[in-house]
Amino acid sequence: MKTARRNKLKMNAFAWMLLFPSLIFLILFTFYPVAGALKTSFYMADLSTPQPIYIGLDNYKGMMEDDVFWKVFTNNIWFAVGTVPTSILLALLMAVFANKIVRAKGLVRTAFFYPTLIPMIAIGNIWLFIYTPGYGMLSRFLANFGVGDINWLGTQSLVMIAMIIMVVWKEAGYFMLFYLAGLQNISQEMYESAEVDGVPKWKVFWRITFPLLMPTTLFVSIIALTNSFKLVDHLWIMTKGGPDNASNLLLYYVYEMAFKFWDQGMASALTTVMIALLLLIAAIQFFGLDRKIHYR
Amino acid sequence: MRSKMKAILLVLASIMIMAGCSSNTANNGGSAAPASNEPAAAENGGAASTDEKVELTFYYPVAVGGPLTQIIEQMAADFTKENPNITVKPVYTGSYDDTMIKTQASVQGKTPPDVAVLLSTELYTLLDMDAIVPLDDMIAADGGDEYINDFYPGFMANSQTGGQTWGIPFQRSTIVLYYNKEAFKAAGLDPEKAPQTWDELADYAKKLTKDGQWGLEIPTTGFQYWMFQTFALQNGKNLMSDDGKQVFFNTPENVEALTFWRDLSAVHKAMPEGSIEWATVPSDFIEGKTAMMYHTTGNLTNVKNNAQFDFGVSILPASKQHGTPTGGGNFYIFKGTSEAKQQAAWKFIKFMTEPERMAQWSIDTGYVAPRESAYETEKMKAYTAEFPQALVARDQLQYASAELSTHNNGKVVKAFNDSLQSVLTGGADPAAALQKAQEEADKVLAPFNK
Known part of the structure; x- marks a missing residue:
């Protein structure tokens, strides 16, 4: 009894030792900053207060009254609604297609995947050119159909749609990769027996392919959702969140708060809200949806 | 026993590596900080300090x-x-x-x-x-x-x-008016005479607008507050107090100025709708897509080197007076x-x-x-x-006059910039938008007025 316990302890200690190096980095670069942000969020720390003052929840109260916060928050939700389902659906279609075709397989997969390899800053520049009225690619293309100049990035009602299209273009190829791997893990026998039974193709997809891809879908949807909160690099290049915050997103607002307004207290409060939100999303998906998924 | 030894060695090794790192940085810090040694050197002898x-x-x-x-x-x-x-x-x-x-x-x-x-x-x-x-x-x-x-x-x-x-x-820098002399000639305007007043500006811009060419472009992203300052200064006074603790956004003169700016595109149709990118305005001018532009003098050499046509530079047109921020x-x-x-x-x-x-x-x-x-x-x-x-x-x-600059400048400018864009790209009412910016800025500046 005693030795068993000791053995267990020994095992645990050994495991901890192995975890130790990566744990150090996790603590240094993740847990410690998160704790720091949480602490700073209870302080007034901006340019008017060289020594931070404890103000409790005032930063959070201020946030609730801040029109811009609500605007970027709603924007972010629309951005997620616009990008997550569309890019997942597109990724699935692309994966099924890239999995089926016989000729030019490598070429198709590369073509679908390559937007992922381009850094977001470069993508921002490329699409800035595409959307620019007057000489932009889109503007010239539409001119052939007699459509006048549309100022995609300069019009409040269009800028978000323009951003969503760009991000779907970038993200779908990446998610396709996971679906391709998922598809190749489904055993061919099921398809063969379905064929023998004469099951129609769409039914095969809905009854076999789709359910068996659910673990992949869950994983991809978490990545897609968190990405919709994380991807802001393009704002730098393209709109700076404008016009009138129409394309502004939560993380970019955090940046503005911290490095343009030098309001570290409020920036920390925003960061805390964002972390809580992302944790909540991940928790719902893992603990809620996880049960409905068929794992083999 | 052996595995335990190994594990302990592993931990020891990693600790040593970390200690090595930290002592290294300490050494670097010491050698890279001659600043801390300087006063000591200066104290050693008066003569040394001049050659220091x-x-x-x-x-x-x-x-x-x-x-x-x-x-x-x-x-x-x-x-x-x-x-x-x-x-x-x-x-x-x-x-x-x-x-x-x-x-x-x-x-x-x-x-x-x-x-x-x-x-x-x-x-x-x-x-x-x-x-x-x-x-x-x-x-x-x-x-x-x-x-x-x-x-x-x-x-x-x-x-x-x-x-x-x-x-x-x-x-x-200051803001100046660049204009395309050839476009002026084509529109029947005197290429040696730039618009001198707001009325002339609107009038010229309308005459210069034709298919594929706008009459005027004033950037509305990045530095729209700076551009607006030209109108504010020409129509009244500067936007802030000299101590940077107060702003004057919601004056009737400013409402008039912002209405004029908005109407250049909304009523006169001489300027593109939606926001006008700071960085593309000089390209538009060089490409002949706009006949006039408001921009910084910092772009003068760029325009000079790249424009294929004869262009003029003029001080900005006036309302009650001339004016520009630096x-x-x-x-x-x-x-x-x-x-x-x-x-x-x-x-x-x-x-x-x-x-x-x-x-x-x-x-x-x-x-x-x-x-x-x-x-x-x-x-x-x-x-x-x-x-x-x-x-x-x-x-x-x-x-x-001075460029808009206050305490807590980032937040004040953001509130003002957003309000300007809401009028210029979203059709908000100028008076209401400026009032909103004023309230926002007053709130942000409150700690400095205690």
Whole structure:
């Protein structure tokens, strides 16, 4: 009894030792900053207060009254609604297609995947050119159909749609990769027996392919959702969140708060809200949806 | 037992590696901090202090096109040639915003740069950070009134507050009107006569608008508050108080001004709808997609080199009076460094702002040389004789006022910028939008008015 316990302890200690190096980095670069942000969020720390003052929840109260916060928050939700389902659906279609075709397989997969390899800053520049009225690619293309100049990035009602299209273009190829791997893990026998039974193709997809891809879908949807909160690099290049915050997103607002307004207290409060939100999303998906998924 | 030993060894090894790292950094820190040794050296003997070697860190941004980093590095090298005891280490720190972020980070980390070029509008932010030193004593000791009064007052407005001088103008600009003379001819307008009043501006812009060519473009992203300041100054007064603690956004004059700006596209249809990108406006002008533009003089050299047509530059049209804000960057000297370094930094600033050097910098970039005597140099006389457009921005300086700059500048400018865009791109009511910006700014400035 005693030795068993000791053995267990020994095992645990050994495991901890192995975890130790990566744990150090996790603590240094993740847990410690998160704790720091949480602490700073209870302080007034901006340019008017060289020594931070404890103000409790005032930063959070201020946030609730801040029109811009609500605007970027709603924007972010629309951005997620616009990008997550569309890019997942597109990724699935692309994966099924890239999995089926016989000729030019490598070429198709590369073509679908390559937007992922381009850094977001470069993508921002490329699409800035595409959307620019007057000489932009889109503007010239539409001119052939007699459509006048549309100022995609300069019009409040269009800028978000323009951003969503760009991000779907970038993200779908990446998610396709996971679906391709998922598809190749489904055993061919099921398809063969379905064929023998004469099951129609769409039914095969809905009854076999789709359910068996659910673990992949869950994983991809978490990545897609968190990405919709994380991807802001393009704002730098393209709109700076404008016009009138129409394309502004939560993380970019955090940046503005911290490095343009030098309001570290409020920036920390925003960061805390964002972390809580992302944790909540991940928790719902893992603990809620996880049960409905068929794992083999 | 053996596995346990191994595990312990592993842990020991990793601890040793970490200890190694930390002792390394400690060593580096020691050797890379001659600043802390300097006072000791100075105490050892009075004679030693005059030959003492000083190394200055100089942060600078590049905000316009051209191989400017090379020019700056050359200037720093020339300075060391003249002053062998002082080595200047120029650090290119990206855009103005990036430079400010790096400065803020290094001030918080207690390793500030010795001298930096930052936006003149960062003055109150730097003061609130308690990051910079006043320059009055250094000016009095070396340079005096003769030096400081040589700078144009329009540029000094953003460099002084509370009776003290905090910055020395370096790369400064104003807003000017660029116009395409050939488009003027084609529209039956006199190519030697730019619009002088708002009415003429609207009228010309309408006449110049045709398929594929706008009459006028005024950028509405990035620096829309700066562009609006032209209208505000022409129609009334500046947007803020001299101490940077109050703003005047919601005056009837400003409502009128913003309505005029909006109507250029909404009513007169002479300017594109939606936001107009700061960076594409000069390209549009060079490509002939707009016949007139409001832009910084910092783009003069760019337009000169790339426009395939004859173009004119004019001071901005007036409403009740002429007016423009100034813009651009100043030199600042930082707190928390040794006296010797601050003196050396002052020497460097004086060197960089010598008339000959300012003239050359102005020719290379298009920025306005901030000193009167720079325009009396042979170099500048020859240049402006051949290219008189370069004088317009300087001539406009008599009407120039300070650029919008307040305490908590970031938030104030953001509130104002958003309101302007809501009118110019979203059809919001000018009076309501300016009222909203005023309330927002008052709230943000409240802690400074206690």
